Amino acid sequence: MGQAFRFDPVDLPPEAAGLRADVRAFLREQLGEYPAGRRAHSWSGFSPEFSQAMGRRGWIAMIWPKRYGGHERSALERYVMLEEMLAAGAPVGAHWVADRQSGPLLLRFGTEEQKAFFLPKIAAGDCYFCIGMSEPDSGSDLAAARTRAVRVEGGWRVNGTKIWTSNAHHAHYMILLARTGEAGDDRHGGLSQFIVDLKTPGLQIRPILDLAGEHHFNEVVFEDVFVPETRLVGTEGGGWQQVTSELAFERSGPERILSAFAVLVELVRAAGPAPDQRVAVALGRLTAHIATLRRMSLSVAGMLQAGILPDKEAAVVKDLGTLFEQEVPEIARSLIACEPELGSDEAFVAALSRTMLYAPSFSIRGGTREILRGIIARGLGLR
Numbered sequence: 563m564g565q566a567f568r569f570d571p572v573d574l575p576p577e578a579a580g581l582r583a584d585v586r587a588f589l590r591e592q593l594g595e596y597p598a599g600r601r602a603h604s605w606s607g608f609s610p611e612f613s614q615a616m617g618r619r620g621w622i623a624m625i626w627p628k629r630y631g632g633h634e635r636s637a638l639e640r641y642v643m644l645e646e647m648l649a650a651g652a653p654v655g656a657h658w659v660a661d662r663q664s665g666p667l668l669l670r671f672g673t674e675e676q677k678a679f680f681l682p683k684i685a686a687g688d689c690y691f692c693i694g695m696s697e698p699d700s701g702s703d704l705a706a707a708r709t710r711a712v713r714v715e716g717g718w719r720v721n722g723t724k725i726w727t728s729n730a731h732h733a734h735y736m737i738l739l740a741r742t743g744e745a746g747d748d749r750h751g752g753l754s755q756f757i758v759d760l761k762t763p764g765l766q767i768r769p770i771l772d773l774a775g776e777h778h779f780n781e782v783v784f785e786d787v788f789v790p791e792t793r794l795v796g797t798e799g800g801g802w803q804q805v806t807s808e809l810a811f812e813r814s815g816p817e818r819i820l821s822a823f824a825v826l827v828e829l830v831r832a833a834g835p836a837p838d839q840r841v842a843v844a845l846g847r848l849t850a851h852i853a854t855l856r857r858m859s860l861s862v863a864g865m866l867q868a869g870i871l872p873d874k875e876a877a878v879v880k881d882l883g884t885l886f887e888q889e890v891p892e893i894a895r896s897l898i899a900c901e902p903e904l905g906s907d908e909a910f911v912a913a914l915s916r917t918m919l920y921a922p923s924f925s926i927r928g929g930t931r932e933i934l935r936g937i938i939a940r941g942l943g944l945r
Contacts, residue, residue, distance in 0.1 A: 567875050567941060571857070572864035578642045585646040588619060593650060599905065599912035601651025602824040605817045606778060606920075608732060609653035610687070616654070617687030622661050626669060630677050631685030637867035641816065641860060648820040649827075655729060655778075660684040662815065664691035664737050667755075671796035671804050676757065680735070692733040694724040694758070694782060695805065703933070704739060704805060705749040709784060711740040711756065717790040718742075718756065723783050728927075730767050730780040736760055738789075743799055753801030757793040764788070773919045774904060807871055815863075818883035819855040821924055822890035825917045826852070828910040829894045841897050848893065851886050855879065874941035881934040884925045891917045 592615060600607065616622050624640040626632025647654050665684050668676050683689035700706035709722025720740055730736065736758045743752030760767065764787040770779035796804050826848060833841045859879050865872040894914055895902075902915035925931045939945045 567878060568865070568872070569858050569861040569875060570864065572638065572860045574638055574642060574860075575636055578639060581639055582642050582646060584619075585621070585643050588615075589646065589650045589652060593652065596651065597912065598651075598824055598828055598909035599916055600653075602913040602916040602920075603653065603655075604651055604821045604824070605648060605658055606655045606728070607651065607653030608655040608729060608778070610656045610690075612653050613656040613687035613690075615687070616657070617685060622657050622687055623665060623681065623685035626665065626681060626685065630669070631682030633685075637863050638860075641863045645816050645820070648816055649823055651824050656690050656732065657684065657687050659693055659728070659733075660689060660691040663693065664735075667737060667795065667804065667807070670807065671755075671800075673792070675792060676795070680757070689735070690729070690733040692727050692730045692736050692760075692780075694727060694736045694738040696724065696726050698723055698725050698781075705745070705753075705802070707739055707741055707753060709738070709740045711738075711742050711754065711789065713742075714788070717788055717793070720756070720758070720784045720787040720789055723781060725779075725781045726770070726926075727767075727780045727782050728778055730760065730782050731769065731777070733760055736782070737795065739801055739805055742801075750802035752799055753805070754798050755795040755801045755804055756789045757795060758787070758789055759793075762787050762789070772923075774916070806873055816856070816859055818880045818928070819852060819859060819886060822887045822917050822921065824913040825890050825894050825910075828913045829890075829898065832898050832910045844893055844897055848886075848890065855883050855886060859883070874937060877929070877934045877937040877941075880928055881931060881938065884931065887924045888921045891921055 592612060613622070620633045621643050623632040624635045624643065625637050628634055661684065665681055668680060680689060695704055697707055697709060700708070709720065709724065711718040711720045720738070722740065724738070727736070738756045738758045739753060740756060741752055742754040745752050758765070764785045766783040766785070768781040768783065769777045770781055771777055772779060830845060833845060837845065862872045862875050862879055865875065891914055898910060900911050900914065902918055903911055904915045906912045906915065936945065
């Protein structure tokens with residue numbers, strides 16, 4: 563049988579309360595009367611100016627070593643900062659991937675040259691990364707990657723296509739997963755990771771518009787793109803182990819339960835101080851769910867703080883969190899009669915409209931529900 567999942571209780575450190583107050587004051591100053599429709603963008607809102615302001619406050623790279631521009635604070639303090647940013651719908655999208663995934667990946671597997679060059683720029687809010695994992699016809703089955711990197715003099719020549727690459731048109735660099743050898747019996751061999759400068763000749767970034775007609779997804783095509791030897795991350799052929807650790811950071815944070823938080827806030831406001839019984843029961847149920855998910859997510863943050871790789875627990879949080887996030891707008895719409903309209907002057911309608919359009923993607927980004935449940939099943943010894 564598989565090992566039981568761990569979700570041990572975690573208490574926030576004493577300094578968390580002061581940090582929370584500082585972040586709230588910063589958000590009041592930076593966002594002011596930020597409209598509900600923009601808050602509903604959640605962590606996909608993109609503002610280099612806001613990211614740079616966060617960098618000046620030391621709220622990017624919070625847990626990294628100081629010698630790389632970090633601040634050596636705890637993972638639990640970072641969790642508190644993220645909660646406040648996400649609850650406010652702050653536009654953190656510019657630095658998001660670099661702070662959450664790419665930087666920690668480089669800290670663990672990167673060379674000293676890579677760390678010294680990239681990490682201080684990320685910490686300052688000046689350097690943005692995107693993730694080149696998913697491919698056409700393979701989706702979340704990363705072991706099916708066909709983009710190939712072939713050794714040439716001084717580095718690698720890359721050919722292939724990545725898809726659904728968020729903010730590639732804004733980012734400076736991509737962490738690319740590519741096949742450098744044969745898969746072998748376990749399908750997970752022969753994969754490697756690279757840092758790719760997105761201005762490299764032969765690389766094309768093609769927009770993919772979403773349901774709202776907005777551009778944040780992209781298709782990225784590699785045609786004989788040269789990647790220097792110094793931009794290999796970790797070991798050749800070690801990409802699967804590396805990307806698995808990277809996804810633990812992606813799947814377990816408060817962003818996996820707060821993507822629809824703007825709708826929940828506006829639902830409470832629309833319900834008023836004396837909601838009828840049906841609305842009160844629904845609000846109580848949603849509040850209980852988010853409180854439970856928060857405890858689970860915080861437990862995963864505690865494991866990361868302790869140096870434990872909680873890949874199975876992260877998959878559970880992401881799967882249950884996605885269900886909750888997709889449930890919020892459906893319940894809200896059933897309780898408050900309205901016609902969704904992007905750009906509405908009514909806060910509830912504006913938040914609901916945008917979240918309804920984005921909600922189908924919640925169960926795709928960061929790993930589809932089927933992939934996550936496969937990880938959970940293996941953790942339980944069921945497959």
